Amino acid sequence: MKEPVHIGTRPSAKSDLQQLLHEVALGDQEAFAAVYDTVAGSVLGVARTVLRDQAQSEEVAQEVLVEVWRTAPRYRPERGTAMNWILTLAHRRAVDRVRSVEAAAARDTKAALLDHQPAYDEVTEQVETRLEQEQVRRCLRTLTEVQRQSVTLAYYRGLTYREVAEALSLPLGTVKTRLRDGLIRLRDCLGVAV
Amino acid sequence: MNTTDLHGLTGAYALHALNDEERAAFERHLTTCDGCELEVAEFTATAGRLALASTVRTRPVMREQVLQRITTVRQASPRTVPLQRMPRGARRGRGLAQWALAASVAAAAALGGTAVWQYERAQDAQNQASQAQRHVEDLAGVLAAPDAKSRSVKVAGGAGTLVVSASRDRAVFVASKMPAPPRGKVYQLWFADGGKMRAAGLMDPDRSSQAVVMQGAVDGASGVGITVEPAGGSKQPTSTPVALLGVPT
Ligand SMILES: [Zn+2]
Numbered sequence: 001m002k003e004p005v006h007i008g009t010r011p012s013a014k015s016d017l018q019q020l021l022h023e024v025a026l027g028d029q030e031a032f033a034a035v036y037d038t039v040a041g042s043v044l045g046v047a048r049t050v051l052r053d054q055a056q057s058e059e060v061a062q063e064v065l066v067e068v069w070r071t072a073p074r075y076r077p078e079r080g081t082a083m084n085w086i087l088t089l090a091h092r093r094a095v096d097r098v099r100s101v102e103a104a105a106a107r108d109t110k111a112a113l114l115d116h117q118p119a120y121d122e123v124t125e126q127v128e129t130r131l132e133q134e135q136v137r138r139c140l141r142t143l144t145e146v147q148r149q150s151v152t153l154a155y156y157r158g159l160t161y162r163e164v165a166e167a168l169s170l171p172l173g174t175v176k177t178r179l180r181d182g183l184i185r186l187r188d189c190l191g192v193a194v
Numbered sequence: 195m196n197t198t199d200l201h202g203l204t205g206a207y208a209l210h211a212l213n214d215e216e217r218a219a220f221e222r223h224l225t226t227c228d229g230c231e232l233e234v235a236e237f238t239a240t241a242g243r244l245a246l247a248s249t250v251r252t253r254p255v256m257r258e259q260v261l262q263r264i265t266t267v268r269q270a271s272p273r274t275v276p277l278q279r280m281p282r283g284a285r286r287g288r289g290l291a292q293w294a295l296a297a298s299v300a301a302a303a304a305l306g307g308t309a310v311w312q313y314e315r316a317q318d319a320q321n322q323a324s325q326a327q328r329h330v331e332d333l334a335g336v337l338a339a340p341d342a343k344s345r346s347v348k349v350a351g352g353a354g355t356l357v358v359s360a361s362r363d364r365a366v367f368v369a370s371k372m373p374a375p376p377r378g379k380v381y382q383l384w385f386a387d388g389g390k391m392r393a394a395g396l397m398d399p400d401r402s403s404q405a406v407v408m409q410g411a412v413d414g415a416s417g418v419g420i421t422v423e424p425a426g427g428s429k430q431p432t433s434t435p436v437a438l439l440g441v442p443t
Pocket of ligand 1: 200201223227229230231
């Protein structure tokens with residue numbers, strides 16, 4: 001399996017993925033296999049953090065990867081990197097799923113939500129992933145408590161900002177602002193450039 | 195929601211933390227605001243880093259399954275119409291009334307359709323958009339039907355919501371921020387039953403957000419499709435659907 005691709009730090013890998021996606025768009029199944037090897041672990045990882053459930057995460061990850069195949073002809077590089085396009089789709093689908101599932105069942109208790117930390121519970125042998133985790137952890141620590149909780153509840157648990165406000169007993173406007181300034185701080189700490 | 199409020203939603207949007215209505219409103223704003231567009235791109239890339247940190251191992255069987263599945267999945271055709279940004283003035287000039295219509299209709303759809311205010315809102319917005327009153331009544335009739343059910347789908351870069359009332363046997367299609375069809379073409383709506391497509395009306399090619407009462411009864415159709423057709427429409431679809439969605443039951 002190929003190592004995961006870093007955004008912004010390894011431009012060559014980034015453009016490789018873009019090139020591969022271009023070939024996928026022309027119906028190249030071998031190129032798709034290479035895309036799969038590059039992104040599947042991250043796609044599944046996103047689904048896992050949001051959904052928690054192994055079977056559901058795999059189901060969503062599969063749907064996302066098939067969607068990547070199907071819609072590769074519509075990927076537009078000028079709107080973002082190939083990796084971000086795929087990871088955004090993965091998060092979107094995971095969030096959709098968690099909302100549809102949880103709309104029927106009761107939501108987790110507030111206490112359980114607040115308890116939540118990003119769960120990097122899987123032992124990974126991939127050095128790059130571990131480095132990425134270290135960096136993200138370090139940068140999350142630079143956020144204020146409210147910023148960090150708002151961002152993690154929204155991203156890792158798939159809560160809407162209204163639900164975040166409810167969970168943290170904060171006004172809507174505060175959560176909206178904390179999500180934004182939390183992301184600004186994360187962006188700067190992680191050195192994200194577009 | 196006013197524009198100042200919208201500028202503040204970049205973070206929530208990039209984290210998929212808006213509900214459907216707010217997202218539609220923000221996406222509309224995004225087409226007119228360079229500042230938000232840049233910030234959203236940066237935040238999306240930042241969220242991508244959170245995703246990468248979550249990378250896990252995958253089971254080899256998943257790889258086999260996915261590689262198998264794609265052999266049976268037909269790829270989408272590339273968009274023929276880039277989501278071109280209109281000159282700012284033009285956008286502003288015709289945007290508001292349409293947006294009010296789409297927003298109120300989407301709100302009505304989201305609520306499932308019982309309250310009187312939905313009708314009034316749809317009516318107000320419709321008046322602003324200077325459309326025929328009868329269309330409003332059909333529209334509001336379906337949206338306000340006690341048994342109205344809805345389902346949403348992404349369509350060609352925008353979003354569409356299908357609202358169906360079984361008791362009225364009618365359907366409304368609400369489009370939000372769909373790119374214009376190619377010059378000389380229109381989006382045509384179809385009811386799908388079995389393998390057949392039944393023509394159900396055309397969308398206005400000059401409006402990216404609109405609510406259309408679909409022509410004819412639902413009559414047991416299992417799905418609804420949208421295709422790009424020559425102006426005036428076709429008797430049968432001549433292109434691959436840009437969207438297909440099941441009739442909500
Ligand atoms: Zn803005």
